[in-house]
Amino acid sequence: ISSIPGILTLTNSIISGSGSFSEKWSGKQINEICNLNYAPLIVSQSTGKVTLIGTTVTKSEGTGIYVSGGAQLSIDSTSQLSSNGERVGSLLSGMQTHVVCNGIDASGYPITTSIDINSNSLPSYSTNQETWVFADSFKGCNSIIRTSGINIYGRIAPQTNTGSITIKSDESGQKTVKASVSGNNLNPCDRILNLEIRNQYGQTIISQNLNESSSNAAGAQWEGIDKFSLELPNSYFLDATTQSKFSLRVVELGKGNQSGWVDASLNFDEEQASPTEEEPGVIETKSTGLSTGVIIALSVGIPLIILFIIAIVIMCVVISEKRVAAVEKK
CATH class of the missing domain: 1.20.5 (Single alpha-helices involved in coiled-coils or other helix-helix interfaces)
Known part of the structure; x- marks a missing residue:
């Protein structure tokens, strides 16, 4: 369904796709999983305007609604967006794509593209604070999600709930360091997320992109939408002891003041050298x-x-x- 351009009003309707396709996402890498504008059910571009009243958009194989190039989208409280673009069987299992906004035109210039959604239309928000609305100002999108308390502008910043750092030493004394993190709104698609580590003196010693590898560490290994592990450079932990203290957080580039720190538990895993064989006697x-x-x-x-x-x-x-x-x- 498209409004390119034009006005499209859907009232008391059900717009449904064929459902999720686990075989499509299984084994895919993050850049493929984060293909957000894939196979939308509804497209609103240019000067188009789409209004949903009492309408359900569900089971899209890809994006539920794609809005771009100066279009407008309005969804009322009696509508519902659910089970769109489910990444079943993928590294980001649990992820959905209800609405995707891109306000950048073909020349690379932003064109104000507007999204106004009542949070009652997003069951995922009441369940786990996930809107699955991919819209932010750096993409030229004016996005408002209206709740009973506050209005949410753009995407919700990531929040870290728990974190741990494991330092493993092999027989030769070589150390490998891995951080494990869980939280909310950690989805890395269409934005830059960094894991920051702070020492006991309040100094930020590491800021590492979740989707890029550093000189001696791989990118994040995801275990669903709310948990990942990340190898860290060992040079910052050579002198770490059981008395050392670290804290961590996940931040979105440009939104560091919206994410809080949590204390990280510190674990040591040392491999014992195998006893050498001696001569009998x-x-x-x-x-x-x-x-x-x-x-x-x-x-x-x-x-x-x-x-x-x-x-x-x-x-x-x-x-x-x-x-x-x-x-x-x-």
């Missing part, structure tokens, strides 16, 4: 500290010594008895 036992050779010698020698002593005693007794008998005969 010199491996010490845990119970006595004696070598196997000594134990064998003692186990054989002691009984022989005892037998020797017993034999001497018997001989002495026999000789003594013979002497006594000889004296009695005299």
Whole structure:
């Protein structure tokens, strides 16, 4: 359905696609998963205007509604956007794409493109604070999501809930460092997200892009929409001890003041070197500290010594008895 240009008003309608396609997203990389304007159900471009009243847009294989180039979109509280562009089976499993806005024209200049949505039309917002509306001012989009409390302008900034840093040392002493983070609104598509690490002195020692690899660390490994792990340069943790303190947060470029810090738990995982094989007879036992050779010698020698002593005693007794008998005969 398209309004290029023109006015499109949908009242008490159901616009439905064929549903999600898990085989399409499984095994895809982040840049493919973040193809946001893929296969929209409704397109509003140029001077077009789309209004939804009591209308449901659901089960789009790709984007539910794509708005661009100066168009306008209005969705009332009795409408509903659900299950659009579900990335089932992907690294960002749980992600959806209800509305995507791009206010940049073919020449690269922004054209004001307007979106006005009542949050009651977004079940995902009441469930986990995810709007799945991809619209921000840097793309020329004036986006308002109206809630009962405050209005949300643009995309919601990422919020970190928990974080941990694991330092692993191998047999050679080489360290690898990995951060694990969970939170809300962490979706990396169509924006730049950085993981920032701060030491106990309040100094930010690392700011690493989630979607790009550094000189010695890979990009983020996603486990759904709200959790990821990221390898960090080990040079910042060479002197870390169990007493060290770190905090972390995920920030969107240009919106650092909207994201808070959380304390990171610090874990150490050290691999123990395998014991070297010794020659038989010199491996010490845990119970006595004696070598196997000594134990064998003692186990054989002691009984022989005892037998020797017993034999001497018997001989002495026999000789003594013979002497006594000889004296009695005299």
